[in-house]
Amino acid sequence: MTMRYEQTDPTIRIFILHEEPEVIFGDGRWNEGPCYLPASRMFVWSDIPEDRLMRFDEISGTVCAFRTPSHHANGNTVDRQGRLITCEHGTRRVTRTEFDGTVHILADRFEGRRLNSPNDVIVKSDGSIWFSDPTYGIDSDYFGNLGESELGVASVYRLDPVTSTVEAVITSMIQPNGLAFSRDESRLLVVDSARTGGPHLPAHIRLFDLSSKGRPEDRGIVVEASAGLFDGIRLDDQDRIWAATGEGVHCYSFDGRLLGKILTGGPIINLCFGGPKRNILYMCGPREVLRVPVRARGQNTFLENGKAS
Ligand code: MG
Numbered sequence: 001m002t003m004r005y006e007q008t009d010p011t012i013r014i015f016i017l018h019e020e021p022e023v024i025f026g027d028g029r030w031n032e033g034p035c036y037l038p039a040s041r042m043f044v045w046s047d048i049p050e051d052r053l054m055r056f057d058e059i060s061g062t063v064c065a066f067r068t069p070s071h072h073a074n075g076n077t078v079d080r081q082g083r084l085i086t087c088e089h090g091t092r093r094v095t096r097t098e099f100d101g102t103v104h105i106l107a108d109r110f111e112g113r114r115l116n117s118p119n120d121v122i123v124k125s126d127g128s129i130w131f132s133d134p135t136y137g138i139d140s141d142y143f144g145n146l147g148e149s150e151l152g153v154a155s156v157y158r159l160d161p162v163t164s165t166v167e168a169v170i171t172s173m174i175q176p177n178g179l180a181f182s183r184d185e186s187r188l189l190v191v192d193s194a195r196t197g198g199p200h201l202p203a204h205i206r207l208f209d210l211s212s213k214g215r216p217e218d219r220g221i222v223v224e225a226s227a228g229l230f231d232g233i234r235l236d237d238q239d240r241i242w243a244a245t246g247e248g249v250h251c252y253s254f255d256g257r258l259l260g261k262i263l264t265g266g267p268i269i270n271l272c273f274g275g276p277k278r279n280i281l282y283m284c285g286p287r288e289v290l291r292v293p294v295r296a297r298g299q300n301t302f303l304e305n306g307k308a309s
Contacts, residue, residue, distance in 0.1 A: 003248070006261040014240070014251055014260050014295050021264060021283065021290040024056050025063050030143070031284035032232070033120075035076035035084070036274030038302075043274050043282055045289060046073040048089065048143050056289070058275065072137060072144040075120035075232075080302060085129060087118035089137025089144030094118045094129065094159070107131070107159050107166045113150035115157075117143075120232065122179045123301070127161030132190065134175040156190060169215055174202055178233040178270070180241070182254065183299055186211045189222065189241065195229040203229035205243065205256070223256035232270030232284075236296040242281065244268040249283060251296075264290065273298020 005015045024043075025031070031054075033046035041058040044066055053073055055066040067073075071090035079085055084097040085106070092115045093108035106129060108115060117137025122130050134154045137144030156170035156179070170176060174194035181188055188208040195203035203225035208216035228246020235241060240259065241252040248264035249271060262281075270284045274291070278298035283290040 002265045004263050006263060008258045008260050012259050015262065016293055016295060019292050021262070021292040023288050023290055024061075025054065025289040026287060028054075028284075028287055028289060030269070030286050031289050032270045033074045033076040033087070034232070034270050034272040034282050034284050034289075035078060036272055036278075036282065036298075037078055037082065037084070038274075038276070039082055041276070043272075043291075044076055044084065045270075045282075045284055046070060046076065046086075048072050048074055048137075051090070053086070054289075074137065074143075075118070075131070077121050077123055078301070079123045079129070080125065080127065082302075085121050085123065087121050087131060089117040089119075092117055092137070092144075092147075094121060094131050106164070107157065110151060110155075110157060110166050110168060116149050116151060116154055119177055120179050122181060124181060124185055125303075129159040129161070130156060130169070130179060130188070131159070132156050132176040132179055134177055134193070136175070136196070170208065170218075172218060173206065177231055178205075178244075180233050180235045180299075181210075182235065183237065183239050187219075188216055189233060189235075191230040191233055191243075193229045193231055195225070205230055205233060205241065221256075222254075223252055223258075226250075226258075228267060232272075234272050235299045236273065237278075237299050238296070240296065242271060242273075242296075244271050244283070249281070262292070 028047045029049040043056040052068040053066040053070045071088040075087040094106045116135045138147040155168040158169045173192045177193040178191035192202040194201035205222045207219040232244045239254040246267045249262040251259045
């Protein structure tokens, strides 16, 4: 692997320049959905076409399958109680793995119609579960099961933690994909990865204001992809955006100014922070899963509205 760092703003040190990303897994077909479970020091991700969830044990440094079949799972996250939430392309649903190991269906329909193929998922401190629902998992048998969109639109949904009601909160994007809340949860970033359908289509990160009651308010594009397209994004605890791109990882300020790049020698599809200090950047490429320590800490999603509870 040939890799290098580009530090666009030299006053902001975000990389450890002598560190090279370490390959922790090299046998994937299409790795996505990275998620770190701090209590068990376990990094979990999805190998979508191989129909398996994988896990990396941070203590022993070993990789094994975690769940197979995974129903072509894609995005994973942990909720405030540490339970695994998973987007499944194959079954077109969002599930939660309970403490006893059973898998509970959280959402598989909106207004009576089947979802397309839930892709990425995040949990707010109020317990609500927000997920994107583009069509990638029904566009082919590779990423899921070829099928029709019953909804005819790809939206971002909010699942109410009390009533289990699913509400379409963003319906204006073409292929909504990666999601991230700002640290104070007043703003939401959403990737549109529609560029997969042609060069004229969007490949950007869009900002939504959540401060008023009702639907998120569209505040426009934060940054356009300069290398391929964006898929997964994560914020660090300074609200800097770490984005997976066609040439590796880009880091931006919250208002979209490029701070630096990790050029990994190939595309990165998705990423997340892990480790006891949340300063290990885990990166999913198509074949390889990588990790590298950085001079940043991932957002602590176990805090309430950015403050310790
Ligand atoms: Mg995605």
